Amino acid sequence: MCGIVGLLIKKPELQPHLGEWLVPMLEGMAERGPDSAGLALFRKPSANGQIKKYSLFDPTGQVRWQELLEHLKNRQYAETAVSASLTSQANHAILHTNLEPPILKPWLAEHYPAVYVLSVGRAIELYKDVGSPRAIAQKYQFHKLAGSHAVGHTRMATESAVTPAHAHPFTAGEDFCLVHNGSLSNPHSLRRKLEKQGIHFDTDNDTEAACRFLEWRLREGDDLATALAKGAKEFDGFYTFLMGTGDQLALVRDAFACKPAVVAETEDYVAIASEFRSLAHLPHINDAHIFEPAPEELHIWKA
Amino acid sequence: MTNLISREESWGYNQAIANYIYNAAAHGLYEIRGLGAKRRVPHFDDLVFLGASLSRYPLEGYREKCSTKTVLGTRYAKKPIELAIPITIAGMSFGSLSANVKEALGRAATAMGTSTTTGDGGMTPEERRASKILVYQCLPSRYGFNPDDLRSADAIEIVIGQGAKPGGGGLLLGLKINARVAQMRTLPEGIDQRSACRHPDWTGSDDLTIKVQELREITDWEKPIYIKVGASRPKHDVKLAVQAGADVVVVDGMQGGTAATQAVFIEHVGIPTLPALRQAVEALEEMDMKGKVQLIISGGIRTGADVAKALAMGADAVSIGQGVLYALGCNRHDYFQDGAYHSVIADYEALGTAPGYCHHCHTGKCPVGITTQDPILEQRLSPDKGAEHVKNYLQTLTMELTTIARACGKQDVHHLEREDLAALTIEAAAMAKVPLAGTDWIPGVN
Amino acid sequence: MESVTFDLANTTVRQINSFLHDRDKLRHVSLVKILNPNGAHNLACGIDSPIAVEIHGHAGYYVAGMNQQARVTVFGNAGTGTAENMMSGLVHIKGYASGNAGASAHGGTLIIDGSAGLRCGISLKGADIIVGGSVGSFSAFMAQAGRILICGDAGDALGDSLYEAVIYIKGEIKSLGADAQIEPMQESDYQAVAELLSKAGWDHDPQAFKRVASAKQLYHWNANASKEY
Numbered sequence: 001m002c003g004i005v006g007l008l009i010k011k012p013e014l015q016p017h018l019g020e021w022l023v024p025m026l027e028g029m030a031e032r033g034p035d036s037a038g039l040a041l042f043r044k045p046s047a048n049g050q051i052k053k054y055s056l057f058d059p060t061g062q063v064r065w066q067e068l069l070e071h072l073k074n075r076q077y078a079e080t081a082v083s084a085s086l087t088s089q090a091n092h093a094i095l096h097t098n099l100e101p102p103i104l105k106p107w108l109a110e111h112y113p114a115v116y117v118l119s120v121g122r123a124i125e126l127y128k129d130v131g132s133p134r135a136i137a138q139k140y141q142f143h144k145l146a147g148s149h150a151v152g153h154t155r156m157a158t159e160s161a162v163t164p165a166h167a168h169p170f171t172a173g174e175d176f177c178l179v180h181n182g183s184l185s186n187p188h189s190l191r192r193k194l195e196k197q198g199i200h201f202d203t204d205n206d207t208e209a210a211c212r213f214l215e216w217r218l219r220e221g222d223d224l225a226t227a228l229a230k231g232a233k234e235f236d237g238f239y240t241f242l243m244g245t246g247d248q249l250a251l252v253r254d255a256f257a258c259k260p261a262v263v264a265e266t267e268d269y270v271a272i273a274s275e276f277r278s279l280a281h282l283p284h285i286n287d288a289h290i291f292e293p294a295p296e297e298l299h300i301w302k303a
Numbered sequence: 304m305t306n307l308i309s310r311e312e313s314w315g316y317n318q319a320i321a322n323y324i325y326n327a328a329a330h331g332l333y334e335i336r337g338l339g340a341k342r343r344v345p346h347f348d349d350l351v352f353l354g355a356s357l358s359r360y361p362l363e364g365y366r367e368k369c370s371t372k373t374v375l376g377t378r379y380a381k382k383p384i385e386l387a388i389p390i391t392i393a394g395m396s397f398g399s400l401s402a403n404v405k406e407a408l409g410r411a412a413t414a415m416g417t418s419t420t421t422g423d424g425g426m427t428p429e430e431r432r433a434s435k436i437l438v439y440q441c442l443p444s445r446y447g448f449n450p451d452d453l454r455s456a457d458a459i460e461i462v463i464g465q466g467a468k469p470g471g472g473g474l475l476l477g478l479k480i481n482a483r484v485a486q487m488r489t490l491p492e493g494i495d496q497r498s499a500c501r502h503p504d505w506t507g508s509d510d511l512t513i514k515v516q517e518l519r520e521i522t523d524w525e526k527p528i529y530i531k532v533g534a535s536r537p538k539h540d541v542k543l544a545v546q547a548g549a550d551v552v553v554v555d556g557m558q559g560g561t562a563a564t565q566a567v568f569i570e571h572v573g574i575p576t577l578p579a580l581r582q583a584v585e586a587l588e589e590m591d592m593k594g595k596v597q598l599i600i601s602g603g604i605r606t607g608a609d610v611a612k613a614l615a616m617g618a619d620a621v622s623i624g625q626g627v628l629y630a631l632g633c634n635r636h637d638y639f640q641d642g643a644y645h646s647v648i649a650d651y652e653a654l655g656t657a658p659g660y661c662h663h664c665h666t667g668k669c670p671v672g673i674t675t676q677d678p679i680l681e682q683r684l685s686p687d688k689g690a691e692h693v694k695n696y697l698q699t700l701t702m703e704l705t706t707i708a709r710a711c712g713k714q715d716v717h718h719l720e721r722e723d724l725a726a727l728t729i730e731a732a733a734m735a736k737v738p739l740a741g742t743d744w745i746p747g748v749n
Numbered sequence: 750m751e752s753v754t755f756d757l758a759n760t761t762v763r764q765i766n767s768f769l770h771d772r773d774k775l776r777h778v779s780l781v782k783i784l785n786p787n788g789a790h791n792l793a794c795g796i797d798s799p800i801a802v803e804i805h806g807h808a809g810y811y812v813a814g815m816n817q818q819a820r821v822t823v824f825g826n827a828g829t830g831t832a833e834n835m836m837s838g839l840v841h842i843k844g845y846a847s848g849n850a851g852a853s854a855h856g857g858t859l860i861i862d863g864s865a866g867l868r869c870g871i872s873l874k875g876a877d878i879i880v881g882g883s884v885g886s887f888s889a890f891m892a893q894a895g896r897i898l899i900c901g902d903a904g905d906a907l908g909d910s911l912y913e914a915v916i917y918i919k920g921e922i923k924s925l926g927a928d929a930q931i932e933p934m935q936e937s938d939y940q941a942v943a944e945l946l947s948k949a950g951w952d953h954d955p956q957a958f959k960r961v962a963s964a965k966q967l968y969h970w971n972a973n974a975s976k977e978y
Contacts (some may be wrong), residue, residue, distance in 0.1 A: 001508040001510070032512065156512075156543070257885075259506065276826065277788030294904065295904075495969050513829075522795070523766075
């Protein structure tokens with residue numbers, strides 16, 4: 001079981017506050033999710049359309065990021081001129097490069113097998129780790145992060161292990177992530193069906209099954225609303241899903257809506273959390289429009 | 304000459320299955336019955352103790368003490384439960400049982416220095432008076448649940464499920480919903496009660512965490528809070544219960560009884576007590592909570608040997624439901640009243656059964672006056688005699704427990720450990736993670 | 750008689766509840782105010798005194814849980830399980846109440862000025878719930894006794910598996926639950942509606958309300974209702 005949080009800043013001049021407002025939201029969900037936490041952040045993509053961002057995570061703590069960068073730049077490659085730069089914080093790094101996933105991922109798997117690629121995209125940056133939400137926010141300096149919108153999660157493990165890979169958010173394709181509060185009851189059947197479609201799974205986590213289903217539908221050309229409507233027919237169990245794409249936040253609850261979700265909206269932001277206490281510190285919260293989505297009612301906000 | 308082949312029984316379509324199908328064809332509704340799983344499953348009988356020998360020395364029977372004292376709820380509560388023996392009486396409702404039975408159980412438990420538990424229907428004054436230590440259940444139905452009884456209880460047990468039907472809610476058929484039961488449960492008299500299977504104000508361990516805190520706040524953090532689950536995924540459930548703030552976790556295996564549940568649920572949902580116990584202990588050990596959060600196991604605990612094996616496998620205590628009902632006379636062909644034994648074989652026959660085969664708790668026509676609200680039938684169980692019999696039974700279990708513990712060289716029954724055990728079958732060895740007798744082999748481990 | 754104020758910015762929920770459970774301390778107190786609740790859980794739960802409590806802000810889960818005798822007002826919204834298992838007294842939410850409001854409440858009155866979330870009045874056991882706005886799906890699920898009055902609309906499956914509780918609703922019902930049916934209003938129903946409205950101090954015409962009650966087809970096991978099992 002878990003806590004979820006989401007924040008979308010409507011006014012560009014307030015985007016530098018994203019991380020600062022998000023950290024107390026995440027910490028407010030620590031009791032619901034003490035085991036691990038994760039955050040996906042979306043920033044306006046750089047002008048150079050060729051550059052993608054890869055969020056890298058090294059659970060061993062042994063990888064030297066600068067060495068990895070140099071190694072990457074110096075490797076033998078006939079065709080493209082490589083552009084790559086990297087920023088890092090503890091055992092996490094964001095790699096900016098023009099290398100595409102089919103090239104970069106195998107290279108990483110071969111030379112740095114311990115490193116996870118947590119996300120790929122032009123807007124998304126993703127962090128996740130085991131430990132308390134407070135410790136993780138501190139470790140990666142979440143309060144300094146800026147961007148247009150973010151999705152966060154704190155986890156109390158149910159059926160799968162407590163490891164960084166199992167923490168949410170889960171990502172699919174590029175610039176898409178999902179956090180989930182609840183428990184799906186048919187994740188293994190979903191996984192078997194999707195593996196036949198050529199979808200690869202990293203974990204046995206039930207949330208990943210939902211995420212990969214959406215990945216499949218988006219790959220097949222559905223928009224998010226259509227993909228979720230199809231998901232509602234396939235997924236069994238209880239869920240509140242919060243999703244982030246390059247320019248949107250989306251929120252939906254299953255037909256029974258036993259798992260909570262509270263939304264607070266002002267002129268400046270839209271904030272989402274499992275419990276109101278994660279929203280209480282936000283500016284002008286007393287004037288916010290506060291509501292809870294009805295079952296199966298999809299809410300989408302554009303950044 | 305008769306063709307003997309024409310008398311060959313089918314294993315798959317035997318008489319029991321044939322009767323089940325005839326019944327389904329006649330009524331179009333599932334069978335509901337009492338008691339727990341009847342079919343044989345791997346159980347404590349498949350384990351034996353390695354008593355003292357040249358390499359391990361026994362304790363003397365009388366002079367060398369073997370302690371049975373058990374403390375439950377040390378994690379958060381200001382007033383943990385102190386029991387004289389590691390055997391408690393499980394939650395069974397007033398409604399499924401008569402008031403006389405609840406009183407008898409309370410008095411027996413008090414005489415033995417242990418606890419009894421309310422059930423899906425609330426606390427009766429007789430029960431509270433008779434039981435020195437009373438655990439108050441908080442169930443999905445919340446029948447009769449109220450803050451006064453909550454504060455008068457010694458511990459609180461949040462029930463997620465029970466072994467007979469993990470995932471199912473309570474059931475009480477109309478005949479047993481008399482005026483008093485109806486009033487306690489806020490139901491119309493005589494209806495067939497269907498309880499909810501989920502709690503009304505929380506779903507999931509994240510919200511359970513907050514609910515546990517609410518109950519603590521209401522009772523000023525004084526009383527231990529137990530969380531009880533029916534055995535299906537005990538590894539996950541025990542970990543989540545600990546995360547949610549439980550002081551004590553109770554796991555009830557598929558052999559656990561019920562007064563009324565669909566037969567298909569009893570026999571085909573849930574895992575046996577043996578692997579459930581092992582997984583529950585593993586969960587606590589993996590979280591380093593063994594000893595900090597206590598574990599009670601129930602579901603088919605019948606003898607002192609069962610108690611000893613449960614403790615050896617890592618339980619802090621056991622809870623008994625069906626066993627104490629048998630001590631009261633369940634399935635006896637007679638009952639004791641006015642100084643004499645009276646045969647009730649005819650009453651069993653009227654129910655379509657016989658002593659030793661009866662599981663008709665759901666009818667409310669218990670021939671020996673236990674699982675009934677009928678004013679005549681309930682008089683067949685005298686609280687005095689009942690209390691005496693249950694006390695004797697618990698005493699016997701305790702003596703057997705200490706006999707075994709001493710034979711294994713223990714001064715305290717809680718020092719029994721899994722290395723004192725060997726398994727007689729491969730399934731039991733695998734489920735209990737105990738070596739097959741005479742070998743070092745634990746299937747799945749080495 | 751004095752008024753006591755607590756500020757959750759520098760006091761704990763435990764300290765406040767401890768005070769509210771202390772009958773000696775409450776003897777000379779007429780009103781307890783709680784500031785900056787900020788969604789804290791379990792506020793003012795387990796009270797057993799005729800004390801007035803005001804919570805200035807939004808409350809979290811189980812506010813006034815298991816309330817006896819107290820009059821608790823939340824000047825804001827309330828989380829899951831508002832006044833769950835209340836036995837007596839009054840709980841008044843000025844904003845909206847989240848899911849499972851009044852769950853299993855045996856007595857007393859819960860007034861919600863705004864709307865209530867899903868499962869309002871689930872497992873109700875005798876209390877009155879009066880909602881100024883609408884209620885979410887599955888409201889009055891397995892409600893055994895008591896009355897629920899809804900000035901707005903209801904979502905899906907209203908009154909599913911209803912026992913003896915009665916629902917009065919003015920607005921639209923998205924769908925009725927298993928065994929729930931609309932019944933004609935009797936004079937006693939109009940009077941009940943008037944009584945409930947006046948408890949809340951609202952001005953609606955009782956004639957505009959419909960009555961929803963149990964069809965009582967599920968009171969006894971029967972094969973014809975097999976799909977409901």
